[in-house]
Amino acid sequence: MCKSHANDQDEAEQAGAGRRSFLRATALIGAATAVSLPQVAKAASAPAEKWRPDPDSHRFTLVVMPDTQYLFDGPSIDKEPVEASLRYILEHGQDDNIVFLSHLGDLTQNGSKAEFTAIGEAFGLLDRQGVGYSVLAGNHDVRSSTDDQRGPTSYLDAFGPKRFAGKPTFGGASPDGYNTFHLFKAAGRQWLVLALDWRLSDKGYAWAKDVIAQHPKTPVILTTHELVYKDDTLSSHGQQLWEQLIDDHDQIFLTLNGHYWPAGRATRENAAGNEVHLHLTNYQNRYFGGAAMIRLYHFDLDRNVIDVETVSPWILGRAAEGINELERQEIELSGDADRFSVPIDFEERFSGFAPVPPRPSRPASQVLIPGTVAYWRFDGTENKAGGDAVTGTVRDLSGRGNHLTLVTVGGGKLTWSADHHPDQPGHGSLEFHGGKPPLKGAYLRTFDGVPLNSATFKAGYTIEAFYRLPDDWDPSHHAWAGLLSRTGTGGAAGKTADDPDEPLATLSLSNDREPQWAVRPLNQEGIATNWGQETPLETWWHLAVVNDGTHTTLYVQGCPVVRNPKASAVGLTSVGLPWLLGGYEYAGKIDQILHGRLGDVRIVERALPVTAFMNR
Known part of the structure; x- marks a missing residue:
């Protein structure tokens, strides 16, 4: 995010993580009385299993990684925090039924080849295990004055469509390569992640609308770099996205963006009269540039809720070495903007474009079992x-x-x-x-x-x-x-x-x-x-x-x-x-x-x- 924007924001106060939440984040709550810091570190570095999410379970997790730019800034490149977060996804993929990761842009500070080479190597951890993920360009990844028609860039070289070709979750890209869509299966149905560039051209908007039209019964999660500015407020560009794309497309029920800080949320009613949840998540202003902190969106279609939590796998993994005062506050964020639940009656919310047909009656002959x-x-x-x-x-x-x-x-x-x-x-x-x-x-x-x-x-x-x-x-x-x-x-x-x-x-x-x-x-x-x-x-x-x-x-x-x-x-x-x-x-x-x-x-x-x- 540009420093001129950062000066307009007040830093949120976050409570330090308690012992119980610390252990829950490391999946060790059942052994709370026996866990020591070295054991926590050992758990964080356990061998990863092949990524195989359960496509039918009503409980699944979408992982969100916001701005990582300060970790990839010219000569100051440190990919360990990002790699720690990606390993966390591999290690907890089965327990949390992690189905997808969305990066929200500003992967790098200057958009240079060296910066993209480094973060591209980090994401190779997911490539090697076949994990589905999306990225998108933020204003620091490309020239901020351009839109998705800007042409070749180091971003496109590292994270263009050719990187995702062949992945089972990759649906396709706009001709310019800067907008992509991805499909994953969870809770017995298909879900679509629409990853949009920092600035859409008219062609970009037309492409996005066409993707949604080609998947008329699929709920859509829209990811982009800039949309929500602060609680209950959209930026001017976010307002444009709302008016030109989100409002008239009822399939979009959740949007995720970074760019601004501190974290915030907005809820708006779309043209169909349904709520759209718009979430801002960004921690680059916090210790160690956010330390590649991730947000976990735990969907539960039985309880009709999305439970959201925010953790720092890199700091969790460093616990055995002894963490400093600032790190203790960043292990797991517990403020209202970072740990919350979103109630959604999924069947009702999606009924306008994908109604669940009533179960037909069954003839008596099918019910007359022996005995x-x-x-x-x-x-x-x-x-x-x-x-x-x-x-x-x-x-x-x-x-x-x-x-x-x-x-x-x-x-x-x-x-x-x-x-x-x-x-x-x-x-x-x-x-x-x-x-x-x-x-x-x-x-x-x-x-x-x-x-x-x-x-x-x-x-x-x-x-x-x-x-x-x-x-x-x-x-x-x-x-x-x-x-x-x-x-x-x-x-x-x-x-x-x-x-x-x-x-x-x-x-x-x-x-x-x-x-x-x-x-x-x-x-x-x-x-x-x-x-x-x-x-x-x-x-x-x-x-x-x-x-x-x-x-x-x-x-x-x-x-x-x-x-x-x-x-x-x-x-x-x-x-x-x-x-x-x-x-x-x-x-x-x-x-x-x-x-x-x-x-x-x-x-x-x-x-x-x-x-x-x-x-x-």
Whole structure:
């Protein structure tokens, strides 16, 4: 960056790195009590593994390296800090799933051949391992008065398109060679890095727009040397980039630039009404010209967040030698501008150009796996429109004849709904309008004498259900309703331990909306329970209860819960009475009706693996 710009900036105050963050940065937090400085240095110089990022993991890391110019300044060339950062990428590539590195320009101070030769040699570390990366020209790498039509330069000799030809991440370059684009795969999709010159010509803008147009469903990270000037402020050139390129291209969701200091951020709404996150990162004003400090953008598409941290691998690697007072403050920056999180609902943010198609419904034949004894779903041509009342019989699609009949209480009703879990086979549900006494509503029960009523499942079972509770669900009126339950009491079965009036089996929801499977197994007198965690309102959930003939495990969204008892539980006690959907009996009488929606329900007479659940 030009010194005239630097004088306009106030240096940010950064807190020194604490012991915990120091160890976390070196991936040694698990051994905090035993680590000494020599051990840290040894970890930083461990042999590198071949770069093989996981293209499907929802967690991946983009590394950003800003202005390194003071390390490559005429006779003052020191490439060790850059090499340390590049080795860090190789050494932590697998643990952090590092997919790409972006340098933000001003690689050198004077743009000389010798300077570019030195930094080019440093980047050979990545070339030899096949690591994907991009660079771009800053104002110190080329004549600052020129744009991307300037012609041959030492920058182009060292980092022109010929350097990247053959790399799997290299997408192409503008005819002048100063603008490039790169593609990497992460989280099961393609991402595009658009690396733009210090100053774009009209041809450069046209090229950039064409690249985006040729990748219409690909999210774009734009990198350039100058854009954000300070917090919430763009430079005049940055404003031009916004107006001519970023604003009208919704695929650009993140921009990264250097040039100015201290680090800062801006967020703007584009023409499509979506947020664009614009980040300035530059540490050349700090100790040792920034010491090739890197910023790590940890994407997590499960948590819908980008966690950002800033570390100095070179100083970490020098810890064994004894670091000085200034270096202690630079190991890892912890200020708000350098360690922060960016919440992004990626699916929603990208929906304007790459909407995720809804999962289509699956025919019942695909769901009727061997051992299915009952399968009820609430869609199909026989169903009415959403809001219409359910009448007559709901058929069991398993072929076992376990059909359901409607039971109304107090003049209430049960209605159809088109709402459903996104991974549910059937695209429909039943809406129950119940609560506690005085009872009013409706539920379903199996017919008398059907096979399911007497089944004891001695060899094991899997029971699955989808449900959603509305925002007016109130624990004082709606708690402990059953999604699915078996009628008949413990007392009627001759099992009087615990409460003899409780039903023989019930999959219910507590006052804290915790799913609970409470049953009397064949091999014990008392009630065995499995508990899930609180499930938020207005969200579809999938539950599965799996018994392998010996033990029972409750799963929420395909994940086992913590409160699964270790005690043996064999089969289900039966007195030959019906099963209920949406209803719960106590002491042999209907006591509660569900308030919420119930989707597909399936019962299989064997234990299923998670991969065979209906939401898979």
